[in-house]
Amino acid sequence: MELFGDPAVWLPFTFAALMGLxxxxxVVLDGFDLGVGVLFPFAEPAERDRxxxxxxxxxxxxxxxxxxxxxxxxVAFPSAHGAILTALxxxxxVMLIGLILRGxxxxxxxxxxxxxxxxxxxxxxxxxxxxxxxxxxxxxxxxMGLEQSWxxxxxxxxxxxxxxxxxSFIGATWLILKTxxxxxxxxxxxxxxxxWGLVLGLGAISAASPLVSPRxxxxxxxxxxxxxxAPFPILSGLLVLGLWRGxxxxxxxxxxxxxxxxxxxxxxxxxxxxxxxxxxxxxxVPEKLTIYEAASAPESLIIILVGTCFVLPAILAYTxxxxxIFRGKATELSYD
Amino acid sequence: xxTLILSRIQFGANISFHILFPTITIALGWVLLFFKLRFRWTxxxxxxxxxxxxxxxxxxxxxxxxxxxxxxxxxxGTNWPGFMETVxxxxxxLLAYEVMTAFFLEAVFLGIMLFGASRVPDWLxxxxxxxxxxxxxxxxxxxxxxxxxxxxxxxxxxxxxxxxATDWWAIIFNPSMPxxxxxxxxxxxxxxxxxxxxxxxxxWLWGDRSExxxxxxxxxxxxxxxxxxxxxxxxxxxxxxxxxxQPQKVAAMEGNWETGPNVPLLxxxxxxxDARENRFEIGIPNGASLILKHKxxxxxxxxxxxxxxxxxxxxxPVSKVFYSFRVMIGTGVAMLxxxxxxxxxxxxxxxxxxxxxxEGLPKPVLWAFVAMAFSxxxxxxxxxxxxxxGRQPWLVEGVLMTRDAVADVPAPLVLGTLITYLxxxxxxxxxxxxxxxxxxxxxxxxxxxxxxxxxxxxxAEVQLLQPGE
Ligand code: HDD
Ligand code: HEM
Ligand code: HEM
Numbered sequence: 115m116e117l118f119g120d121p122a123v124w125l126p127f128t129f130a131a132l133m134g135l136x137x138x139x140x141v142v143l144d145g146f147d148l149g150v151g152v153l154f155p156f157a158e159p160a161e162r163d164r165x166x167x168x169x170x171x172x173x174x175x176x177x178x179x180x181x182x183x184x185x186x187x188x189v190a191f192p193s194a195h196g197a198i199l200t201a202l203x204x205x206x207x208v209m210l211i212g213l214i215l216r217g218x219x220x221x222x223x224x225x226x227x228x229x230x231x232x233x234x235x236x237x238x239x240x241x242x243x244x245x246x247x248x249x250x251x252x253x254x255x256x257x258m259g260l261e262q263s264w265x266x267x268x269x270x271x272x273x274x275x276x277x278x279x280x281x282s283f284i285g286a287t288w289l290i291l292k293t294x295x296x297x298x299x300x301x302x303x304x305x306x307x308x309x310w311g312l313v314l315g316l317g318a319i320s321a322a323s324p325l326v327s328p329r330x331x332x333x334x335x336x337x338x339x340x341x342x343x344a345p346f347p348i349l350s351g352l353l354v355l356g357l358w359r360g361x362x363x364x365x366x367x368x369x370x371x372x373x374x375x376x377x378x379x380x381x382x383x384x385x386x387x388x389x390x391x392x393x394x395x396x397x398x399v400p401e402k403l404t405i406y407e408a409a410s411a412p413e414s415l416i417i418i419l420v421g422t423c424f425v426l427p428a429i430l431a432y433t434x435x436x437x438x439i440f441r442g443k444a445t446e447l448s449y450d
Numbered sequence: 451x452x453t454l455i456l457s458r459i460q461f462g463a464n465i466s467f468h469i470l471f472p473t474i475t476i477a478l479g480w481v482l483l484f485f486k487l488r489f490r491w492t493x494x495x496x497x498x499x500x501x502x503x504x505x506x507x508x509x510x511x512x513x514x515x516x517x518x519x520x521x522x523x524x525x526x527g528t529n530w531p532g533f534m535e536t537v538x539x540x541x542x543x544l545l546a547y548e549v550m551t552a553f554f555l556e557a558v559f560l561g562i563m564l565f566g567a568s569r570v571p572d573w574l575x576x577x578x579x580x581x582x583x584x585x586x587x588x589x590x591x592x593x594x595x596x597x598x599x600x601x602x603x604x605x606x607x608x609x610x611x612x613x614x615a616t617d618w619w620a621i622i623f624n625p626s627m628p629x630x631x632x633x634x635x636x637x638x639x640x641x642x643x644x645x646x647x648x649x650x651x652x653x654w655l656w657g658d659r660s661e662x663x664x665x666x667x668x669x670x671x672x673x674x675x676x677x678x679x680x681x682x683x684x685x686x687x688x689x690x691x692x693x694x695x696q697p698q699k700v701a702a703m704e705g706n707w708e709t710g711p712n713v714p715l716l717x718x719x720x721x722x723x724d725a726r727e728n729r730f731e732i733g734i735p736n737g738a739s740l741i742l743k744h745k746x747x748x749x750x751x752x753x754x755x756x757x758x759x760x761x762x763x764x765x766x767p768v769s770k771v772f773y774s775f776r777v778m779i780g781t782g783v784a785m786l787x788x789x790x791x792x793x794x795x796x797x798x799x800x801x802x803x804x805x806x807x808x809e810g811l812p813k814p815v816l817w818a819f820v821a822m823a824f825s826x827x828x829x830x831x832x833x834x835x836x837x838x839x840g841r842q843p844w845l846v847e848g849v850l851m852t853r854d855a856v857a858d859v860p861a862p863l864v865l866g867t868l869i870t871y872l873x874x875x876x877x878x879x880x881x882x883x884x885x886x887x888x889x890x891x892x893x894x895x896x897x898x899x900x901x902x903x904x905x906x907x908x909x910a911e912v913q914l915l916q917p918g919e
Binding site: 171174181182184185187188190191193196199202206207211214215218219221227410411414418425432433435440 | 509517518519520521523524530541542543545547550551553554555558560563564565566612618830859870871874
């Protein structure tokens with residue numbers, strides 16, 4: 115293994131990259147189905163079935179990326195895992211309860227007596243909302259270096275709201291892609307309403323990160339880096355503009371361009387995520403523990419990596435297969 | 451109460467809730483595949499009816515298993531950081547392999563299995579069903595490897611208080627793994643068999659005489675009858691293996707205080723941990739010696755050997771292990787009686803020739819099946835309590851004490867989350883059980899089961915009712 119240089123250097127880096135990748139995939143994928151849940155109360159009961167149908171075949175696999183991300187944190191950076199999760203004890207619990215509620219409501223609403231359906235719809239909405247808010251709250255606290263004070267809680271509440279609106283935005287763009295007629299028109303309106311959350315959220319995080327940490331400030335505003343980083347805000351700005359203009363034109367004749375908002379929001383989430391990753395590298399617990407200090411024994415990491423090389427491509431392939439099988443509008447989705 | 455005890459209760463509650471659903475899905479996945487293949491081969495619509503009803507139970511159970519499993523994977527970090535810090539090098543890869551080889555497989559192909567019947571060719575749907583069943587079994591494999599390793603650790607060395615893997619083969623095939631895996635898989639089969647028989651009997655009692663319900667009632671009862679003797683045999687071997695590696699646990703299971711020969715098999719007793727003796731003992735003379743050593747004067751270890759000179763107790767709490775063990779055995783014996791009686795009744799000859807089949811089952815037997823619909827849960831939980839409480843005070847036998855792994859989270863916070871979990875779990879179990887009976891009642895009345903109300907469901911129905919080529 116000396117081939118690649120010191121395994122104590124490249125292994126932690128590889129695992130940090132893998133963890134980042136699965137968090138990103140998780141945020142995009144579960145982001146859209148959580149968002150669909152957050153939008154639930156705005157839809158008519160009949161439309162709700164359609165909304166559920168659009169995410170039915172995907173949500174379980176989407177959530178598995180969270181399990182993988184937390185799994186990598188656990189296996190590759192055990193001490194960071196303990197430090198982060200004990201610091202986030204309460205929001206994690208809120209998120210878990212939320213995930214439980216929405217995951218089971220999914221099945222119960224279709225199987226329990228009809229009189230209970232509204233109650234399970236409520237549970238689905240409440241669970242999606244709790245999960246999104248809790249994740250946003252954790253993101254905020256993490257950016258604040260996991261410090262616990264009223265000021266950091268305040269910021270975390272802000273990111274909680276923005277992330278939730280951001281999720282409902284990507285959820286709405288997913289619905290634009292997967293639905294038609296009245297519901298699709300509604301989804302366009304929801305997306306127009308949601309885009310501000312994304313913009314404000316990106317703005318707040320970009321403004322706060324360098325202010326909280328002088329290290330991040332230096333990473334952004336010292337000279338050559340500043341130039342390399344310039345494309346990030348510029349691209350993001352262009353994307354937001356493009357998304358906004360695109361949404362004005364939808365729904366279009368022959369459903370043209372219905373995929374664009376969803377693709378645009380994936381790109382936006384990715385850019386924001388890369389920015390965050392750049393700011394925090396090489397720390398896994400902000401300002402306290404780097405990935406190199408927190409990594410497990412190379413022997414154990416190698417064992418996992420070998421498996422990953424075979425299994426990850428397979429996972430990506432059959433995930434793609436599922437999206438191909440269930441392509442197209444959600445109308446014809448049937449359950450059996 | 452302090453953080454340690456609260457975290458233990460919380461962990462116990464979460465894992466107990468989680469295990470209920472995998473116990474059903476591990477075996478039900480294979481049962482569904484069986485129903486589907488039977489339908490393909492025989493073209494008999496009753497197998498499709500069976501599939502269509504039980505796939506709904508599967509989907510619901512699966513969702514419950516997934517959400518409670520996600521809770522489990524966060525628990526290690528939120529409540530037991532010491533676990534990963536000490537044995538993370540071993541537990542980590544095992545958990546990672548579970549996620550990669552099992553969870554994704556199940557989750558992705560579950561979507562195709564549940565929603566794809568009208569979108570993919572029949573062979574692909576069958577393959578998806580197979581992969582889901584295979585995935586749940588892989589999950590069970592990896593997690594049981596980890597759990598067994600915690601009971602009988604092997605293939606590692608300690609450096610500066612942290613475990614490092616030296617031999618992955620020895621870690622995976624650690625001494626208790628084969629027994630635990632087989633015993634758990636059969637437990638899942640039994641849980642499923644009695645659930646199927648119980649709900650089918652319930653439908654029968656509601657007047658359902660469809661071919662589908664006949665098929666599943668006979669299937670459930672026979673599966674139970676075949677598996678239970680095997681389970682008893684495997685359980686016995688499991689116990690002998692435990693005797694070798696964790697004698698203090700077996701001593702607690704038997705309620706035996708003093709090491710010695712001619713130890714009776716206690717049917718009932720009240721272990722008194724302060725006086726270190728049993729009260730109200732009712733036992734079969736030499737029974738424990740015979741079972742554990744196959745000799746009437748075989749020497750059975752006693753709990754008093756596991757108290758150090760200065761009085762520190764290194765054996766598990768006795769009465770919890772003792773009673774849990776008896777609940778599991780008692781349930782197993784009840785399963786044996788009921789399933790064998792049912793099979794004997796079904797095999798009786800009809801005056802006009804042929805066997806009586808399910809018609810031969812009298813009402814009390816049918817009601818007994820309904821009452822035992824969830825007996826698999828009882829035995830499984832009792833078995834896990836025996837094994838896990840029997841490992842205390844160790845978290846990883848001989849390596850890490852439970853009290854050294856706990857997180858430094860304020861007790862009131864843990865109490866708060868614990869209460870929330872308990873409330874949610876109680877509500878969900880209630881909802882789950884009542885929905886199963888609701889579905890059974892609806893099916894019995896011949897009403898179509900609720901579909902996901904989306905246009906086009908009919909297409910799937912038509913296609914599924916065609917036998918494959
Ligand atoms: C339907 C479920 C079921 C049934 C009917 C039985 N068991 Fe069991 N038993 C389990 C489900 C289970 C389990 C949940 O799967 C456990 C917990 C952990 C494990 O490895 O298996 C278990 C554990 C367990 C242990 C503890 C092993 C250890 O120390 O770790 C022993 C000795 C037995 N079993 C023995 C038996 C015997 C002699 C049975 C005969 C009646 C029996 N079991 C019926
Ligand atoms: C295979 C995966 C499992 C792992 C990795 C595991 C791990 C643990 C851990 C970390 C503890 C220590 C915390 C504590 O003392 O409460 C524990 C105890 C416990 N576990 Fe497990 N467990 C597993 C399976 C199960 C299952 C399936 C059940 C029950 C259905 C179960 C029931 C318990 C109980 C009741 C305790 C509490 C013992 C006590 O505190 O006296 N476990 N286990
Ligand atoms: C501490 C231990 C455990 C953890 C961390 C854990 C974690 C998980 C997670 C995250 C899932 C959801 C996977 C998905 O997203 O699809 C899951 C499902 C599953 N678990 Fe566990 N689990 C534990 C104990 C157990 C035990 C003891 C068993 C059985 C012997 C088991 C068997 C399964 C199976 C078969 C599934 C998939 C099927 C289903 O969800 O119904 N797990 N587990």
